[in-house]
Amino acid sequence: MRDIFFSKEKMKYYELLSRQFPTIQDVSREIINLEAITNLPKGTEHFLSDVHGEHEAFVHILKNGSGVVRRKVEEIFGETLSEDEKSKFASLIYYPKETLFHMKQSKDKVEEAWYHQTLKQLVSVCREASSKYTRSKVRKALPKGFEYILEELLHEQEYVENKQAYYDSILSTIIEVGQVEPFIIAISELIQRFAIDHLHIIGDIYDRGPGAHIILDTLMKYHSIDMQWGNHDIVWMGAYAGSLPCIANVLRVSMRYGNHELLEENYGINLLPLAKFAMQTYKYVEPSFMPKVISELNQKDALLIGQMHKAISIIMFKLEGQFITRHPEYNIQNRLLLNFIDYEKDTITLDGEIYKLDWFGSPTIDPKYPYELSNEEMEIILKLKTSFMTNEKLKSHIDFMMAKGSIYLNYNNNLLFHGCIPTDEDGKFSRVTLDGGTYSGKALLDHYEKMLRSSYARRFEAVDDYDIDIFYYLWMGQYSSLFGKSVMKTFERYFIKDPITHKEYKNPYYKHYFSADYCDKVFEEFRMNKKVSRIVNGHVPVRVGKGESPVKADGKLIVIDGGLSKAYQPVTNIAGYTLIYNSHGLLLATHEPFDSAKEAIDHNVDLISEISIIHKADHRVLVGETDIGKKLKEDINNLKTLLGMYQKGIL
Structure with a gap:
């Protein structure tokens, strides 16, 4: 390795970094850890706009991950549960406290077998929802009080020989000590947490709706x-x-x-x-x-x-x-x-x-x-x-x-x-x-x-x-x-x-934003790569009933104000959009009107969303290709330099 020379300021930085990672083993472990993270699939981003105080529909969208949670339920239990059972199970995940209370108020007694089966099903969904995150990230998200139990359940395969009895005993003990309902609430909220890795709100939280x-x-x-x-x-x-x-x-x-x-x-x-x-x-x-x-x-x-x-x-x-x-x-x-x-x-x-x-x-x-x-x-x-x-x-x-x-x-x-x-x-x-x-x-x-x-x-x-x-x-x-x-x-x-x-006249932007060339001009202005970049807009409702499309300029611009606000729904003919950006590409969820959380709990009514693919990535997008990944790669390079300084005896 060639000799390494740094300015005083740079040396001071590496001296500070060495306090955090004082040995070759410490640096090496962190490099391995960060490299592994950059090779995971990117987290799922959700984009919402023009919420306008419609708190019940908004909160439900967060709870069901714009339909992501229901799709996971469908993927896992599509052949083993009836449609009614899947709807009830999804409602439990969205509103665990309210659903459990509603069940206890009914004449039918909740049997221990139901708790045991439901816990198994919840663990299966949670395991799938958390599968693209590191164990460290999952561990940090675990609810207080149930960290150890959940970590064991998520990383133990119940059908592996010699593990089934251990796995079942954990579930039985949860029920026996009276912690089954708090546990159901905790794991349901954890599933909701994993469905959306990062949330973007593109304006207008206030006015019109009451919440x-x-x-x-x-x-x-x-x-x-x-x-x-x-x-x-x-x-x-x-x-x-x-x-x-x-x-x-x-x-x-x-x-x-x-x-x-x-x-x-x-x-x-x-x-x-x-x-x-x-x-x-x-x-x-x-x-x-x-x-x-x-x-x-x-x-x-x-x-x-x-x-x-x-x-x-x-x-x-x-x-x-x-x-x-x-x-x-x-x-x-x-x-x-x-x-x-x-x-x-x-x-x-x-x-x-x-x-x-x-x-x-x-x-x-x-x-x-x-x-x-x-x-x-x-x-x-x-x-x-x-x-x-x-x-x-x-x-x-x-x-x-x-x-x-x-x-x-x-x-x-x-x-x-x-x-x-x-x-x-x-x-x-x-x-x-x-x-x-x-x-x-x-x-x-x-x-x-x-x-x-x-x-x-x-x-x-x-x-x-x-x-x-x-x-x-x-x-x-x-x-x-x-x-x-x-x-x-x-x-x-x-x-x-x-x-x-x-009559209020829109800015000419709304005339030009149909043009891919104009969008490229915007990307150049904001120093972005026009080959891969997109504009995500809110503010102007998309009048679906009049044939308008949220996707404009050959896919370079997407308007996601679809009328989550009830005041706009007669204009839009829908009840809002969610743009979803996951490791496979860009999806647009088009929502139908949502009455209330009470209706969802009492009758297992979900917010129905139609999913359409806007862009399918030619490969699965990894964390290393995101903005966070770029920062991680900078950290990896600095750690590799520190490792070299240790190996050369400079530090």
């Missing part, structure tokens, strides 16, 4: 996750950071979908001052302000939510006008709509056309100073600001999103982002001036994230909204990569019946 807080509580406990922020996430992040227009918008959307309980009961936001003000100020409200879930509310509650909805919307339009005035560089002065109203005739002039307003007006708008909040409105929004910024539960959720999230992510040759790369009509990346600099493409998204993180870090030092306005811009700005449209027509949808005024 965003449940989704975030679930994700905070998840073993491996990243997320790319969506526009609905950003506005909640801005609300917690203290942005007044973001706070008003969060309340507006929550009222629109009747999600006041999310704010009041789950986050503890005090809505009483707004409710009192709304009842006194808005005796009547336009139909457009009545909550979309009105069938689930009594008439009195629905009216109150409608009143609160209008009250906070007027406050939001005023705050939005202040935001626009603070930022002439955003060039959105044409959205100062309260300036264009003839308050005597109840009309508005847009683009030279006069439209009749379908409204009862607002007594809080001063035509001379339309964007000034009344004293009561100011008091309400400032109380709400305090309530948002001092909310510990919301803080934990937003801190988690900041820690695990980003505007975009390049992961294993997949470029993940929620909305778009702002693009001009000619296909060139839009040049946007911010903070005295001009940015486009990757640099623009990087600068957005830098601004967001800086504003979030300084949220308690912000003198006024100017310091945190980036959150609201990314909610509705023309060149926001998360919004992806030229304008947001909220006012028009509320107050003008003519649908021509409601």
Whole structure:
């Protein structure tokens, strides 16, 4: 071996590494271990987007691994169990606590033989689900209290001679000492854990559905996750950071979908001052302000939510006008709509056309100073600001999103982002001036994230909204990569019946992303290999009923917003997508509507998913070919260098 020469800094690194691996045997063992890991099949990644508070469907997808768990049950027991038995067994894996409770409440006594057989079946599924992981990784995932037992069961073959009695005795003892139900729960959750190795959430956890807080509580406990922020996430992040227009918008959307309980009961936001003000100020409200879930509310509650909805919307339009005035560089002065109203005739002039307003007006708008909040409105929004910024539960959720999230992510040759790369009509990346600099493409998204993180870090030092306005811009700005449209027509949808005024024009990105050449241009911009890379998008629902496909640009781009949110399902005709990337290739799971966890438990109803192959790898993809594998290979090379230094006597 040639002499090895290193700089002082490099020598210091290897001296530190030698403390972790102080002998030739230690280094050699670690090299062997890491080399073995790089030759395992890659873990299964799942991609979900636009969850929009639909917690029951979302949690069920995690529990059944987008159908992966049921397929394993089918592969193992396809010939030995009936369809009904397989459905009941799958339901047990998804909801072990609830299913066991349901069984005990029934008239039929649960026999010891059933426990024994079920334990064997669960071990078989768990063994199959864990088969592509190292023993070390499996060991780290084992639930506390059952580590030794599970490790023995997973690595002992019960049908091998001289082992069957040992294997059966373990199962019998579990039942005998009264630990069978905790064990069933533990192994079922372990199967769920092995079905998904890493989870990507490509934006929009919040709004529309009622359970965003449940989704975030679930994700905070998840073993491996990243997320790319969506526009609905950003506005909640801005609300917690203290942005007044973001706070008003969060309340507006929550009222629109009747999600006041999310704010009041789950986050503890005090809505009483707004409710009192709304009842006194808005005796009547336009139909457009009545909550979309009105069938689930009594008439009195629905009216109150409608009143609160209008009250906070007027406050939001005023705050939005202040935001626009603070930022002439955003060039959105044409959205100062309260300036264009003839308050005597109840009309508005847009683009030279006069439209009749379908409204009862607002007594809080001063035509001379339309964007000034009344004293009561100011008091309400400032109380709400305090309530948002001092909310510990919301803080934990937003801190988690900041820690695990980003505007975009390049992961294993997949470029993940929620909305778009702002693009001009000619296909060139839009040049946007911010903070005295001009940015486009990757640099623009990087600068957005830098601004967001800086504003979030300084949220308690912000003198006024100017310091945190980036959150609201990314909610509705023309060149926001998360919004992806030229304008947001909220006012028009509320107050003008003519649908021509409601049209929101998508960024040209959504015209160009059908082109493989354009996608290659994006890959070059993000310094990715265009021969193997893909874009994974959310944000824009795929209208399957109108013949749209989630796969575009010859397979280089995949849109996975399939309508997990019930509000979108009439448009998409399905109930969401999951993209699955395993060692064999890319699969797309198309989900049918899911009623509830209760329905799944009571009647063994699963979320039905149709699986289609998007790309089949020409060989089984190994860990060594992934981003983690590249890092492992760097570690192996450094360890081999350390080994050489030991052998040469340098260390």
